[in-house]
Amino acid sequence: MLRSIHIKAALALAATAICLNPAHAATTVIPTTSFSSYSTFESFWAYLYPWGSDHNGSARMVGSSTDHSHIVLASSTLSLIATPTSNAVPPTSTANPNPAIHYASGAIHAKSQITVTSANSYTLSGDFSAPTLRGTWPAFWLTAVNSWPPETDILETKGTNNNWFNTFNTSSIVKSTLVAWPADLSFHTLKAVLTAEPNNADVKIDFYMDNVFQVSQFGQGFVNKPLWLIINLQMEGSSGTPGPTGTTTYKVRNLQVTRSGS
Numbered sequence: 001m002l003r004s005i006h007i008k009a010a011l012a013l014a015a016t017a018i019c020l021n022p023a024h025a026a027t028t029v030i031p032t033t034s035f036s037s038y039s040t041f042e043s044f045w046a047y048l049y050p051w052g053s054d055h056n057g058s059a060r061m062v063g064s065s066t067d068h069s070h071i072v073l074a075s076s077t078l079s080l081i082a083t084p085t086s087n088a089v090p091p092t093s094t095a096n097p098n099p100a101i102h103y104a105s106g107a108i109h110a111k112s113q114i115t116v117t118s119a120n121s122y123t124l125s126g127d128f129s130a131p132t133l134r135g136t137w138p139a140f141w142l143t144a145v146n147s148w149p150p151e152t153d154i155l156e157t158k159g160t161n162n163n164w165f166n167t168f169n170t171s172s173i174v175k176s177t178l179v180a181w182p183a184d185l186s187f188h189t190l191k192a193v194l195t196a197e198p199n200n201a202d203v204k205i206d207f208y209m210d211n212v213f214q215v216s217q218f219g220q221g222f223v224n225k226p227l228w229l230i231i232n233l234q235m236e237g238s239s240g241t242p243g244p245t246g247t248t249t250y251k252v253r254n255l256q257v258t259r260s261g262s
């Protein structure tokens with residue numbers, strides 16, 4: 001009895017020591033409950049892209065605290081919904097390369113920026129049901145707040161049954177790893193762990209699908225560069241044309257971002 005108490009006390013002390021080590025103390029940046037209600041959602045996420053409604057595909061993002069037609073929460077699941085639109089105003093995207101707008105869709109970004117330093121590590125994970133039809137271009141990705149790149153893509157399907165894990169060192173020096181992605185809209189778990197390399201300049205990104213390690217990619221000079229975390233359902237662009245004539249839905253649940261260290 002006494003012996004077991006001593007063992008318990010020793011274990012408790014060991015656990016305390018582990019937690020006091022800043023490298024091991026995990027901070028929840030975005031909890032798995034962030035899609036449980038619009039009020040919780042709005043404390044962690046903002047509507048559209050950080051720069052507005054348009055990017056390099058044919059969807060213009062629509063959404064606000066009073067317009068949930070394309071950014072929908074139900075059963076703790078985020079749905080981004082693209083529908084064909086005609087006579088968009090203005091008719092072309094305001095972002096390079098200014099494609100014609102053919103869809104209204106949804107995008108959100110995390111209010112907290114993500115900055116990998118030599119003293120921390122970030123883990124991003126979630127369950128994703130992503131469309132794979134031609135002209136559908138969903139993503140879960142990190143991109144530079146200041147000058148681009150950094151960019152690293154954890155989910156990107158481009159109209160085929162493949163997920164693209166990408167890391168950009170420059171616009172032309174990019175590492176892409178393609179992993180089969182089923183077309184049945186079933187949910188699959190993706191995870192990325194971002195950690196500074198020993199040179200305190202580059203970041204290693206370890207990618208997982210359904211809890212199986214897939215690849216490590218390396219982002220040159222990504223340490224100390226703030227990143228936006230974005231979830232969007234873009235259309236056409238890199239995913240081919242024409243896109244679907246009906247409604248397209250991209251779903252995300254159990255999304256979590258944690259940081260260990262500072």
Ligand SMILES: *[C@@H]1O[C@H](CO)[C@@H](O)[C@H](O)[C@H]1NC(C)=O
Nearest residue numbers: 169173174175202218219220
């Ligand atoms: C990007 O830079 C990192 C760090 O130098 C390097 O390890 C990686 O191989 C580079 N990626 C590509 C695609 O060249």
Ligand SMILES: *[C@@H]1O[C@H](CO)[C@@H](O)[C@H](O)[C@H]1NC(C)=O
Nearest residue numbers: 056096097143148151237238
């Ligand atoms: C669109 O922008 C994304 C994010 O910067 C980039 O990864 C992609 O290469 C661009 N694609 C096209 C077709 O412009």
